Amino acid sequence: MNEHLKKLIRTHYLSLSGYVSAGMEAAKGDEKIFMNANENPYALPGLGSMNRYPEPQPIELLEAYAKTYGVEPSQILATRGADESIKLLTRVFCEPHKDSILIHPPTFGIYKVDAQSLPVEVLEVPLIEEAGSFALDTEKMIETAKSKKTKIVYICSPNNPTGSSFAHEDILNICTELEGTSVVILDEAYVEFSAKESLTPKLAEHSNLIILRTLSKAYSLAGARMGVTLCADKNFITFMKEKVADIYPLPLPSVMAALRALSPESKDNFQNNIQSIRSERERLKEEFRTSRLIKKTYISDANFLLVKMAIDQGDKSIAGDFIAFCLSQDLILRDLSDKPDTQGCIRITIGSPEQNDYLIKVMKRFEDKMAAAAA
Numbered sequence: 001m002n003e004h005l006k007k008l009i010r011t012h013y014l015s016l017s018g019y020v021s022a023g024m025e026a027a028k029g030d031e032k033i034f035m036n037a038n039e040n041p042y043a044l045p046g047l048g049s050m051n052r053y054p055e056p057q058p059i060e061l062l063e064a065y066a067k068t069y070g071v072e073p074s075q076i077l078a079t080r081g082a083d084e085s086i087k088l089l090t091r092v093f094c095e096p097h098k099d100s101i102l103i104h105p106p107t108f109g110i111y112k113v114d115a116q117s118l119p120v121e122v123l124e125v126p127l128i129e130e131a132g133s134f135a136l137d138t139e140k141m142i143e144t145a146k147s148k149k150t151k152i153v154y155i156c157s158p159n160n161p162t163g164s165s166f167a168h169e170d171i172l173n174i175c176t177e178l179e180g181t182s183v184v185i186l187d188e189a190y191v192e193f194s195a196k197e198s199l200t201p202k203l204a205e206h207s208n209l210i211i212l213r214t215l216s217k218a219y220s221l222a223g224a225r226m227g228v229t230l231c232a233d234k235n236f237i238t239f240m241k242e243k244v245a246d247i248y249p250l251p252l253p254s255v256m257a258a259l260r261a262l263s264p265e266s267k268d269n270f271q272n273n274i275q276s277i278r279s280e281r282e283r284l285k286e287e288f289r290t291s292r293l294i295k296k297t298y299i300s301d302a303n304f305l306l307v308k309m310a311i312d313q314g315d316k317s318i319a320g321d322f323i324a325f326c327l328s329q330d331l332i333l334r335d336l337s338d339k340p341d342t343q344g345c346i347r348i349t350i351g352s353p354e355q356n357d358y359l360i361k362v363m364k365r366f367e368d369k370m371a372a373a374a375a
């Protein structure tokens with residue numbers, strides 16, 4: 001394993017022997033008789049080989065991911081969603097009560113929650129709001145990570161909940177500056193919706209860069225819980241598989257669903273869906289530009305829009321009232337208005353054209369209600 005990563009891993013993990021499961025001792029195959037894993041020999045009708053434990057990291061799946069993400073199968077750890085990757089990586093690098101992670105609020109809440117559950121300290125360098133979007137405060141992030149000897153810097157691009165994707169130059173600059181002192185975990189959960197490319201081609205140039213991808217968003221498989229950790233160093237991936245990951249992390253139906261979603265037959269569907277979400281995002285943005293309910297819509301490279309709601313006559317954000325009204329109309333949006341770094345904001349996931357039409361209708365109804373109350 002490369003020395004930069006190795007020295008950041010909690011030392012006891014390196015000396016763990018790991019668990020060799022029955023499934024690891026012998027590859028599954030039709031011709032063999034398996035009496036080694038205390039499985040039930042009777043498959044249920046219509047449920048295929050679900051009486052057997054699944055392969056821990058099915059090679060067919062790793063090959064499909066490799067083709068999709070442009071890396072080698074040996075550079076991939078398949079996980080139960082990017083959420084599991086985050087949990088495992090935080091745990092493997094951060095020593096409880098001693099280490100820290102660094103995040104750039106507002107960002108995806110799980111980085112903080114996982115760190116706090118260890119617990120390890122969470123350092124925050126807020127994003128800089130500029131020109132209807134957000135940027136990383138690169139210098140401050142580097143300075144803070146160095147001075148606090150932060151183990152992990154989490155960067156989410158495109159970022160949840162702002163939708164902004166960050167300059168590649170800034171992200172790579174952080175990797176370069178922190179080589180040997182911090183791991184940079186780049187969460188690209190929404191990158192397929194972005195005009196910017198993924199940074200996976202840069203993995204080989206940065207020994208401290210780890211990238212997370214997921215099938216939950218662009219591939220329509222949130223219910224299957226399938227994600228990956230990508231790292232140029234195959235020895236690090238082997239280490240994660242042997243000593244850190246669960247023994248049987250991937251349920252068989254989820255693996256089957258992932259293979260289907262990543263197959264050439266699904267490509268047209270995948271591209272059409274992304275195209276629709278991107279054009280609907282622009283349509284909604286234009287609609288919001290003229291809405292009296294909305295003060296500002298942030299630039300988004302993801303499948304959602306962060307909007308700042310207008311202020312009412314009493315100088316109070318209408319966000320809470322609007323969310324409650326939507327609820328009364330069976331429309332659920334994400335209320336972020338009470339959080340310190342997204343005050344007065346709500347996050348709206350881009351729906352199908354029909355769902356977006358309904359949202360626009362509900363917005364008009366709310367406007368009418370407000371006008372009637374003011375009259």
Ligand SMILES: Cc1ncc(COP(=O)(O)O)c(C=O)c1O
Binds near residue numbers: 081156160
């Ligand atoms: C930035 C980001 N990363 C990761 C995830 C979780 O992905 P998964 O469904 O693969 O666990 C989400 C889910 O909303 C997210 O917003």
